[in-house]
Amino acid sequence: MTSGHEPRYYTSQPRNRQGVREDLVQDPHSRLKALIQEKCVLRGDFVLASGARSKVYFDCKRATLDPEGIHLIGGILLERIDELARKDGRPFDAIGGPTIGADPIVGYVAGLSWQRGEAGRVDPNHAPHPRPLRAFLVRKETKGHGTQRTIENIIASGSRVAIFEDVVTTGASTLEAIRKAQEGGLEIAAVFAVVDREQGGAEALGHFRYYPLFKKGDFGL
Numbered sequence: 001m002t003s004g005h006e007p008r009y010y011t012s013q014p015r016n017r018q019g020v021r022e023d024l025v026q027d028p029h030s031r032l033k034a035l036i037q038e039k040c041v042l043r044g045d046f047v048l049a050s051g052a053r054s055k056v057y058f059d060c061k062r063a064t065l066d067p068e069g070i071h072l073i074g075g076i077l078l079e080r081i082d083e084l085a086r087k088d089g090r091p092f093d094a095i096g097g098p099t100i101g102a103d104p105i106v107g108y109v110a111g112l113s114w115q116r117g118e119a120g121r122v123d124p125n126h127a128p129h130p131r132p133l134r135a136f137l138v139r140k141e142t143k144g145h146g147t148q149r150t151i152e153n154i155i156a157s158g159s160r161v162a163i164f165e166d167v168v169t170t171g172a173s174t175l176e177a178i179r180k181a182q183e184g185g186l187e188i189a190a191v192f193a194v195v196d197r198e199q200g201g202a203e204a205l206g207h208f209r210y211y212p213l214f215k216k217g218d219f220g221l
Contacts (some may be wrong), residue, residue, distance in 0.1 A: 029213070031070040036063050036195065037219055050170045052199070056221050060166040060194045064104045073213070074108040077192055078116075078133075080211060081109075081162055084190055085130060092189055093159035096136035096151070098177040101166040103137060109164075110135035134162075138177040150180050157185025168193040168212065171204030178208070 039062040046057040063069035077095070085091045095106045114132040138151040155161065161181065166176045178188055188208055196202060196212035 006040075009144050027162050028072045028076055032063070032069065033078065033214060033218065035066070035069055035072070036060065039063060039066065039069075041219060041221070048197075049173060050199070052169070056216075058195045058197065058216075061101070063194065064166055070108050072106055073105055073194060074112050076213060077105070077109050077164065078112050080192065081133070081190070084128060084209070086221075088189070088200070090107065090189075091130050092133060092162055094134040094136055094153075094155050094186075095162040095164055096138060096153075096155070096177075096181065097164040098173055099137045099139055099152075102164045105164055105166070106135040106137065109133060116193075134159075138180050140176075145161060151184050155184070155186060158187065159185075160187045160189040163188060163191045163208075163221045165191070165193045167195050167197065168201035168205070169197045169203035175204060 019109050022180075023138050036058070040059050042057045042059055043055060044057065048054055052165065064073060081092050081095070095109050096102060097106055110147050113130070116183065117130075117132050123159055134153060134155060135176075139150050139152065141150075163178055163203045165177070168174055174191065174193070178191070181188060191205055191208045191210045193201075193212040194214065198216045202210060202212075
């Protein structure tokens with residue numbers, strides 16, 4: 001059976017060895033925006049984590065749990081972290097955030113940072129890279145069994161860390177994760193989000209270097 005529409009897989013755009021369109025690889029930020037617009041922007045009647053109601057909901061887990069989405073977000077974040085580390089003259093030690101929104105991304109970024117480090121170690125043609133980042137998760141409540149930890153993974157006191165959140169609305173949950181990280185002796189070197197809903201989050205996080213990859217207005221909303 002045929003249709004009048006060319007199947008997406010058979011696009012005439014050139015592809016790299018992984019089968020990904022080269023035009024998309026060249027501009028990951030634009031591709032990520034298109035993916036979020038396609039998969040994550042939902043319309044209806046929603047109650048946000050802040051308790052407010054909204055006709056638009058950003059379900060960014062549809063991007064952070066998507067094979068292409070997690071790759072794009074992780075690569076962009078690692079590049080931004082590298083830029084800040086060079087600017088500061090001090091490396092980052094870890095990336096973490098509130099569970100469960102941060103879970104897939106912080107683990108993926110840590111894995112990417114290790115992978116590139118290994119590439120530089122075994123191949124002298126690769127430029128040296130910063131040391132790998134560790135990943136951690138911040139629980140809403142202390143675990144009531146086992147290690148009874150609030151922060152999952154052992155991150156040394158004094159470590160410079162990035163905090164990641166998928167969507168920021170008022171910033172309350174992000175600030176709570178930051179507070180717990182600081183109580184653990186961690187230095188918050190930067191805060192990242194995939195989408196800022198522009199409902200007070202940037203103001204609430206004003207004491208930190210805050211970098212949303214996108215804002216609600218970027219999607220014409």
